[in-house]
Amino acid sequence: MHIVEHVADVYNALADATRRMILDELTDRDGQTLFEICARLATKHQVASTRQAISHHLGVLEEAGLITTRREGRCKLHFLDTTPIDQIARRWRRRN
Amino acid sequence: MRINLASVLVDDQTKALHFYTDVLGFTKKSDVSLGDHKWLTVVSPQDPDGVELVLEPDSHPAVRPFKTALVEDGIPFTSFAVDDIDAEYRRLTALGVRFTQPPVEMGPVTTAVFDDTCGNLIQIAQATAT
Numbered sequence: 001m002h003i004v005e006h007v008a009d010v011y012n013a014l015a016d017a018t019r020r021m022i023l024d025e026l027t028d029r030d031g032q033t034l035f036e037i038c039a040r041l042a043t044k045h046q047v048a049s050t051r052q053a054i055s056h057h058l059g060v061l062e063e064a065g066l067i068t069t070r071r072e073g074r075c076k077l078h079f080l081d082t083t084p085i086d087q088i089a090r091r092w093r094r095r096n
Numbered sequence: 097m098r099i100n101l102a103s104v105l106v107d108d109q110t111k112a113l114h115f116y117t118d119v120l121g122f123t124k125k126s127d128v129s130l131g132d133h134k135w136l137t138v139v140s141p142q143d144p145d146g147v148e149l150v151l152e153p154d155s156h157p158a159v160r161p162f163k164t165a166l167v168e169d170g171i172p173f174t175s176f177a178v179d180d181i182d183a184e185y186r187r188l189t190a191l192g193v194r195f196t197q198p199p200v201e202m203g204p205v206t207t208a209v210f211d212d213t214c215g216n217l218i219q220i221a222q223a224t225a226t
Binding site for chain 2: 029032033034035036039040042043044051072073074075076
């Protein structure tokens with residue numbers, strides 16, 4: 001089943017503070033370019049990572065299913081997808 | 097030494113002149129025919145003797161891949177200063193300008209990013225009130 005296969009990736013993806021900040025910023029506004037994500041991290045969170053490093057973080061998040069990307073015109077936009085987090089919440093929900 | 101020119105590389109000078117004057121509101125300063133292309137510059141009406149923006153052809157083969165890569169990552173080619181970014185955002189949106197980023201407060205500045213229709217993204221920035 002999809003959930004079991006990828007669940008370790010989700011924990012790994014969420015285990016990094018910069019990646020959690022990226023998800024925070026996408027809740028503020030969904031559908032951002034790499035440029036906007038980098039600018040928000042640098043100016044609002046003092047994250048001085050290179051654009052390449054942020055791009056790598058986005059790759060990890062996408063691999064874990066926490067973000068999706070879509071082209072709009074000639075820009076690549078990043079969207080939040082909380083489905084994997086909902087699955088985690090369901091896993092340990094009390095049954096009675 | 098002083099800086100008197102800045103360039104944007106545009107895919108079509110006629111289209112660029114329309115966008116940078118009729119839409120953005122700059123005024124044409126130089127328009128000199130140079131064979132296939134023109135020496136074409138615009139200035140801000142707020143600073144007619146200030147820095148001229150050259151609307152320069154992007155015909156060199158290295159330019160298109162460079163511009164495409166910047167646009168894909170949402171990176172603006174240059175930035176213009178505005179006094180009221182929310183008003184500019186509303187004005188330009190009403191004129192059909194496509195923004196890749198609406199106004200967002202980024203520390204000491206509030207920025208927004210739009211498509212100049214000539215293959216570039218352009219940032220506008222307003223100093224955040226302190």
